[in-house]
Amino acid sequence: MSSKAATLVERIRTRLKDVIDPELGRDVVSLGLIYEVDATDAGVVHISMTTTTIGCPAAVFLVGAVRFATASVTDVKHVEVHLTHEPRWTPEMMSV
Amino acid sequence: MAGASISRWTMSYFAASLVFLVVGQALLAGGFGYPVLPVEAPETLVIVHSLAVGWLALLFCGALLQFVPVLAAAPLFLPGLAAPALVLLVIGLALLNCGFLNLAGYVDHGLVLLPIGAALLATGFGLIVTMIGGTLARTGSLSLPARFVALGLLALTAAAGLGVAFALELSGLVDVETLHGLLPAGVSLHAYFGMVGWMSVSAFGVSYRLLTMFLLSPETERATTCSALALVVLSVAVASITLMALALGSSRAEPVYLPFVLAAGAGLIFGYDVLTIFRARKRKALELNSITSALAVAFLMLAILLYLLLLFTGQIEDRIGALVYLVCFGWLSLLGLGQLYKIVAFLTWLECYGPVLGRTPVPRVQELVCDGRASNWFYLYTAAVCVAVVALLLEGSFVFRGAVLAQTVAVIGLTVEFVRTRRLFYVSVQDSKLDAQRHPSLFLPNSIERS
Numbered sequence A: 001m002s003s004k005a006a007t008l009v010e011r012i013r014t015r016l017k018d019v020i021d022p023e024l025g026r027d028v029v030s031l032g033l034i035y036e037v038d039a040t041d042a043g044v045v046h047i048s049m050t051t052t053t054i055g056c057p058a059a060v061f062l063v064g065a066v067r068f069a070t071a072s073v074t075d076v077k078h079v080e081v082h083l084t085h086e087p088r089w090t091p092e093m094m095s096v
Numbered sequence B: 001m002a003g004a005s006i007s008r009w010t011m012s013y014f015a016a017s018l019v020f021l022v023v024g025q026a027l028l029a030g031g032f033g034y035p036v037l038p039v040e041a042p043e044t045l046v047i048v049h050s051l052a053v054g055w056l057a058l059l060f061c062g063a064l065l066q067f068v069p070v071l072a073a074a075p076l077f078l079p080g081l082a083a084p085a086l087v088l089l090v091i092g093l094a095l096l097n098c099g100f101l102n103l104a105g106y107v108d109h110g111l112v113l114l115p116i117g118a119a120l121l122a123t124g125f126g127l128i129v130t131m132i133g134g135t136l137a138r139t140g141s142l143s144l145p146a147r148f149v150a151l152g153l154l155a156l157t158a159a160a161g162l163g164v165a166f167a168l169e170l171s172g173l174v175d176v177e178t179l180h181g182l183l184p185a186g187v188s189l190h191a192y193f194g195m196v197g198w199m200s201v202s203a204f205g206v207s208y209r210l211l212t213m214f215l216l217s218p219e220t221e222r223a224t225t226c227s228a229l230a231l232v233v234l235s236v237a238v239a240s241i242t243l244m245a246l247a248l249g250s251s252r253a254e255p256v257y258l259p260f261v262l263a264a265g266a267g268l269i270f271g272y273d274v275l276t277i278f279r280a281r282k283r284k285a286l287e288l289n290s291i292t293s294a295l296a297v298a299f300l301m302l303a304i305l306l307y308l309l310l311l312f313t314g315q316i317e318d319r320i321g322a323l324v325y326l327v328c329f330g331w332l333s334l335l336g337l338g339q340l341y342k343i344v345a346f347l348t349w350l351e352c353y354g355p356v357l358g359r360t361p362v363p364r365v366q367e368l369v370c371d372g373r374a375s376n377w378f379y380l381y382t383a384a385v386c387v388a389v390v391a392l393l394l395e396g397s398f399v400f401r402g403a404v405l406a407q408t409v410a411v412i413g414l415t416v417e418f419v420r421t422r423r424l425f426y427v428s429v430q431d432s433k434l435d436a437q438r439h440p441s442l443f444l445p446n447s448i449e450r451s
């Protein structure tokens, strides 16, 4: 990844710290819900994320929130958010 | 997206169930049936079914409709059946209760209402079994918690089937040999299938999942959980065989013990598992609904100990009222009320704030409730249940009715809290401006825009 793309990823991660899981009251990054953030120099972003529970009714809203927050970061042209449960989220993935 | 759905009618089920809870408790406090009248009096049957079907069954159905898609990670099967099922259950229960009132001599010419009400109830439960069973069938392999729920559906079918048989027999409309053998010998099996086989077993399954979820405990398939499942499967199987033997005319009219003892064993293992889940939790501060769940499980342990004690001292028949009360109000209802407190807030949050999450500051789910007020009502409720059970054991009818009155007040207090949550009463002014048009309907379905 180029350094331009790397700083974009860093800015996206910082922005995602504002997206709060409504149930746990913590942000999606420190909960470990964001598995991967990938960006190209052209601003095409691919995010792979999970939820604490499979089939959680809030999942669709969390994905929407992550997509919206990412799109609002300068230089981001296109966002794709992919919801996965591989691997399954475990409480150990939270940062202390 | 798999399972990301909100059950549209769940809130309506909850509203109806709370009405029946208040009515049923008020009748008990007013001395309408037991313990002023005998356990088997028709008046008692009105109260029993207002509480067992009106309160608990509607609550369980509403919660399962919302929660089973999460368990199965699949969308609800035939969601359009939820509204007709609710209507059938409510009207069926009203007619069944009118039939019981006829038996009690309050109204004339109403016996035919018993089988009509029973048929409507059985159809309503049939729709529920179709929806929940169909949802579970959508997943290839069922998780352990989902297996408890699936087994519960079999027991619900048996409970409803027996109920229809009783209603036909009591109405005198038909004269079938098989039905004669079922009353009164089948009554304890009917109560077993309803309160133990269906409700308690489903509550085990749902709690395993919900508690790990809310407490952030590791989700592992424990050997203990497998043995609890094996015991309840055995318990329901033995009860089913006993039922068939009764229907086929083996006239063993003595009370059934084995299914209860097997289920009691499963209950003890479940209690141990719950303790393990609490100990392994990553979320250190306990939320109110986790505390009430722990209290409910403690009541279940007490109920099991009381059952075994009464069994070995030969006092089951005389003290059955106290035991059923402990199971109904200490275990099932407290668990239900605690989860209701959580689910109402969560669903309301999803309806109002889900679509704008990430776009604008929104409150957390916890900010839709006031734990301080609610916990006072929960503690009053818990204390009232303790007093009521002791009063029943000591046959203090007056104290019992006073305790039930306190319990009714606590439930009304909690209902006010649920309404406040729905009305976004506790959300700060600044946030609520944002949702001037977003206020959800109190208990009718809301349309949710998806982003």
Ligand code: HEM
Pocket (backbone or CB within 6 Å): B039, B040, B041, B044, B045, B048, B049, B052, B053, B056, B057, B096, B117, B118, B119, B121, B122, B125, B159, B160, B161, B162, B163, B164, B166, B167, B170, B183, B184, B187, B190, B191, B193, B194, B195, B199
């Ligand atoms: C289709 C649904 C149902 C119908 C038609 C029905 C009908 C009946 C009838 C007619 C009786 C009276 C039997 C007698 O003469 O002693 C009875 C007793 C009883 N039912 Fe149900 N029932 C239904 C569902 C349930 C459920 C779901 C539960 C519990 C969760 C339940 C709990 C009980 C209990 C505990 C008794 C014994 C009450 C006593 O002896 O005081 N019923 N039921």
